[in-house]
Amino acid sequence: MFAGKLTAEQLSIIADSADQNADSVLMVTANQNIAMQLAPGVDADKELNRLQQLTGLVSTTSTPxxxxxxxxxxxxxxxxxxxxxxxxxxxxxxxxxxxxxxxxxxxxxxxxxxxxxxxxxxxxxxxxxxxxxxxxxxxxxxxxxxxxxxxxxxxxxxxxxxxxxxxxx
Ligand code: SF4
Missing domain, CATH: 3.30.413.10 (Sulfite Reductase Hemoprotein, domain 1)
Structure with a gap:
């Protein structure tokens, strides 16, 4: 997330994913991102793509x-x-x-x-x-x-x- 900015709607979508895939737990990282510990068997790439499409958030791996x-x-x-x-x-x-x-x-x-x-x-x-x-x-x-x-x-x-x-x- 750019600058840790997250709308309530985006957070709600990510929280729903955590409910289904990560024992309902979200973690805020020191670098202002959100992390989840996915349950075994969950396809992380697929879920990330799905969340990016739903939230409009984009991967920031190419930025510092x-x-x-x-x-x-x-x-x-x-x-x-x-x-x-x-x-x-x-x-x-x-x-x-x-x-x-x-x-x-x-x-x-x-x-x-x-x-x-x-x-x-x-x-x-x-x-x-x-x-x-x-x-x-x-x-x-x-x-x-x-x-x-x-x-x-x-x-x-x-x-x-x-x-x-x-x-x-
Ligand atoms: S450094 Fe802390 S107190 Fe200062 S503007 Fe930023 S959030 Fe506010």
Whole structure:
């Protein structure tokens, strides 16, 4: 699922599948997907295809792992429209970047754990321009050898962030 976004109808369809095929248990994964432990004899590929057709969800195996919090789409703390930004960033990520884990948070609370991703992005501020419009700034973290992300760049504009993402690959 892109950015962990799932409608009630899609969830209902997946839950029905779990009722029939997975002992009625759904699991939310750390990467914002839904997992089921299928009962013996269930054809996983067939069931996945059926669910994709019914829900309209598509496989995201060709895209990188990208954790995205709700941002200001739904969260009062959110500084940015994280899913919109995630869509823009995905368009910049190339072959190298597809092998990395990414996380984007809508504020410093860092609910997507950007400090644990290969590339962590935190919406850090809204800056008021001369025309009165507020535009977001982002801090960029890169995973270090000790297993925790460290601040690589501070207060990037969205264009600057997209440029850094292209450089990463
Ligand atoms: S990181 Fe901030 S904006 Fe995102 S869900 Fe957490 S509190 Fe909300």
């Amino acid at each position: 792992t990208l954790r995205v919090c709700p941002g200001n789409h739904e969260c009062k703390m959110g500084l940015t429209a994280t899913r919109d930004i995630a869509g823009k960033l995905l368009a910049q990520i190339g072959e190298q970047g597809n092998k990395l884990t990414w996380a984007l948070s809508g504020c410093h609370n860092s609910c997507t754990q950007p400090q644990l991703a290969d590339v962590g992005i935190v919406s850090s501020a809204l800056v008021k321009g001369e025309n009165g419009e507020r535009t977001p700034r982002f801090d960029l973290y890169r995973l270090g050898a000790e297993g925790l992300g460290t601040l690589a760049e501070r207060s990037l504009t969205l264009d600057e962030l997209c440029s850094r993402v292209r450089e990463i690959g």
